[in-house]
Amino acid sequence: MQLEQGANLTRVKAANQAAILKTIYHLGPIRRSEIARLLELTLPTITTNVNSMMARGIVRETGSDRSDGRSIGRKAHPVDIVPESRRFIGVELQGARRTACLLDYRGRALYTCEDREACPDYDRNIRLSCRLISQALDTCCLTLEQIAGIGVCAPGLVDHERGILEVRPSDNWRNKDLRGDIARLTGYEGPISVENNACARAYGAQLFQREVLGDAQTFAYLFINQGIACPLVLNTATAFGSLVGAGEVGHMVMVPGGLRCSCGNQGCLEAYASDRAVLDRCAALLDGGRAPRLRELCGTEGPAMEHVLTALDQGDRDVAEVVERAVYILGVAVANINNFACPDKMLIEGKLFCRQENRDHLLTVVRANLCGVIRSGTEFIFVEPEACSGAMGAAAMAICKDLETYIEL
Numbered sequence: 471m472q473l474e475q476g477a478n479l480t481r482v483k484a485a486n487q488a489a490i491l492k493t494i495y496h497l498g499p500i501r502r503s504e505i506a507r508l509l510e511l512t513l514p515t516i517t518t519n520v521n522s523m524m525a526r527g528i529v530r531e532t533g534s535d536r537s538d539g540r541s542i543g544r545k546a547h548p549v550d551i552v553p554e555s556r557r558f559i560g561v562e563l564q565g566a567r568r569t570a571c572l573l574d575y576r577g578r579a580l581y582t583c584e585d586r587e588a589c590p591d592y593d594r595n596i597r598l599s600c601r602l603i604s605q606a607l608d609t610c611c612l613t614l615e616q617i618a619g620i621g622v623c624a625p626g627l628v629d630h631e632r633g634i635l636e637v638r639p640s641d642n643w644r645n646k647d648l649r650g651d652i653a654r655l656t657g658y659e660g661p662i663s664v665e666n667n668a669c670a671r672a673y674g675a676q677l678f679q680r681e682v683l684g685d686a687q688t689f690a691y692l693f694i695n696q697g698i699a700c701p702l703v704l705n706t707a708t709a710f711g712s713l714v715g716a717g718e719v720g721h722m723v724m725v726p727g728g729l730r731c732s733c734g735n736q737g738c739l740e741a742y743a744s745d746r747a748v749l750d751r752c753a754a755l756l757d758g759g760r761a762p763r764l765r766e767l768c769g770t771e772g773p774a775m776e777h778v779l780t781a782l783d784q785g786d787r788d789v790a791e792v793v794e795r796a797v798y799i800l801g802v803a804v805a806n807i808n809n810f811a812c813p814d815k816m817l818i819e820g821k822l823f824c825r826q827e828n829r830d831h832l833l834t835v836v837r838a839n840l841c842g843v844i845r846s847g848t849e850f851i852f853v854e855p856e857a858c859s860g861a862m863g864a865a866a867m868a869i870c871k872d873l874e875t876y877i878e879l
Contacts, residue, residue, distance in 0.1 A: 490511075490520065491528070491876045492873045494529055498551055499548035501548050502516045505520075529551060531549055532549065552575065554574050556575045556618040557573065557574055557612065559572050559573075559868070560622075560868065561599050562667050563598075563599045563624050564696070565595070567584060567588075568585045568595065569583070569602070569861040570582070570583050570584075571583075572606040572607075572612075575869065577674075580610055582858045585602060590641045592643045603652075619660055620663070622652055622663070623864040623867070625638055625666070626638030627666070627718065628664060628666045628669075630663070630666075632649070633649025633662065639734070640696060649664050661868070661871055666717070667860045668693035668699030670860055670864045670866070674859065677869060687704070688702065689703050690703070690811060690816045691717075692804065694744060694820030694822065695745055695820070698719060698739055698740050698803075699720060702717065702811050720744060723735065724799055724803060732746075742796060743797070743800040743803070749778070751795075752764060752789060753773055755789070755792070760788045761786055761788040763785070764777060764786055779824060800832060801839065804818075813848055816851070819855055
C-alpha cells in the first residue's frame with residue numbers, strides 16, 4: 471500500500487496516521503517493522519506515530535515477542551489497540567422496536583438495552599431512541615464527551631453522506647434527518663454515522679466476525695426482516711471493505727404483476743418473502759378459519775414469527791405451505807444475486823432460518839437455480855438473529871469512521 475508522499479504535508483501526515491491506526495486495528499498485534507513494510511513507510515515514521523498513539527493510550531505494546539530468539543538488542547514487541555481507550559454507541563430504530571449498545575474499541579458490549587414499544591410515529595421513535603442512549607450512558611457512568619462516535623441505523627433507503635433517511639415506505643417516513651435529530655435531542659457534538667440497518671450488519675460482520683469471513687475477498691449480507699436487503703462488500707481480506715449500493719433486493723420484481731408491495735410496485739420479493747409478508751399470509755389463513763395450531767398459539771392476537779415457527783414445528787400444514795413458498799422465492803432471489811455478484815461468502819440472517827429444514831430448503835432451491843457456468847463456489851453461512859445485531863453493526867460503523875478519520879496534528 472503506497473501512501474502519498476509530497477506536497478501537502480499536513481494531509482499526508484493525517485493519511486499516514488489513519489492508515490497506521492487501521493493497520494494496527496485490523497492486524498494487531500503487529501510489529502512496527504511489519505506495519506512499515508505493509509504501508510511502504512519508513513520505520514522512523516511508524517515509530518514516531520505509534521509512540522504518539524501509545525502516549526494517548528490508544529495503542530500499547532502487548533509484551534509478547536514473536537521473534538525467533540536470534541535477534542540482538544531490544545526485542546521488538548508487537549503493538550495492538552487498547553480496547554478500553556475509546557467507547558462507541560450504536561442504535562437501531564424500527565417501527566416495532568429500538569435497540570442500543572455501548573461498545574469498547576474492540577466491539578466488546580459494555581451495555582445493551584431494548585425498547586419494544588410499537589411506534590410508527592417517527593418523532594416519538596427518535597425520542598425513544600435517544601432515551602436508550604441516555605440509559606446506556608447512565609448505566610455505565612459515562613458522559614457524552616467520553617463517547618468517540620455514535621452509529622445509527624434504520625430500515626429503508628439512507629443517504630449516509632447527509633445522514634438522511636430518505637424513505638421508509640412501510641411507516642411512511644420520508645426525508646428524516648437522523649443525524650441532525652440525534653445530535654439535537656442528545657446534545658452530542660461528535661461524529662454520528664447513519665446507514666441502512668442491513669448495511670450496518672455488514673459493517674458489524676467485517677469488524678466482529680473476522681473468523682467467519684476468513685480470507686474472503688467479497689461477501690454479501692442477506693437480512694430478512696420486515697423488509698429484505700442484501701448489501702455487497704468488496705475488498706475485505708486485507709482492509710475494511712467498501713459497501714456497494716443500498717442492497718435493496720427486497721424491491722426486485724420476482725412475480726411481474728404480482729402482489730402489491732409497500733413501495734407501490736407489484737411482485738416485489740418483499741411482498742412474498744419478508745417477515746411481514748409471511749405474517750400477512752398467516753393472518754389471512756386465520757381469517758379463513760385455517761391453520762388450527764397457529765390459532766391455538768395466537769389466541770385472539772395476531773400472529774408473530776415465534777408463533778409461526780412453533781406452529782411449523784407442531785406440524786401445521788397450512789403454515790408450512792406459507793413458509794415453503796416464502797423460502798422458495800427467497801431461494802430463487804439468492805440464486806439471482808449470486809449469479810450476478812458471485813460473492814465469496816453470503817451471510818444470511820432471518821428468523822425463518824432458525825429452523826434447519828428452512829435452511830436446507832433454501833439451499834436446495836439456490837443450487838437448483840445457480841448458473842454453474844459462471845461459478846457456484848459461494849459459501850452460504852446462516853447467522854443466528856440477535857436482538858442487538860443491528861445496534862452492534864451501527865456501533866461498528868462509528869468505529870470504522872473513527873479509524874478512517876483519526877488525526878493527531
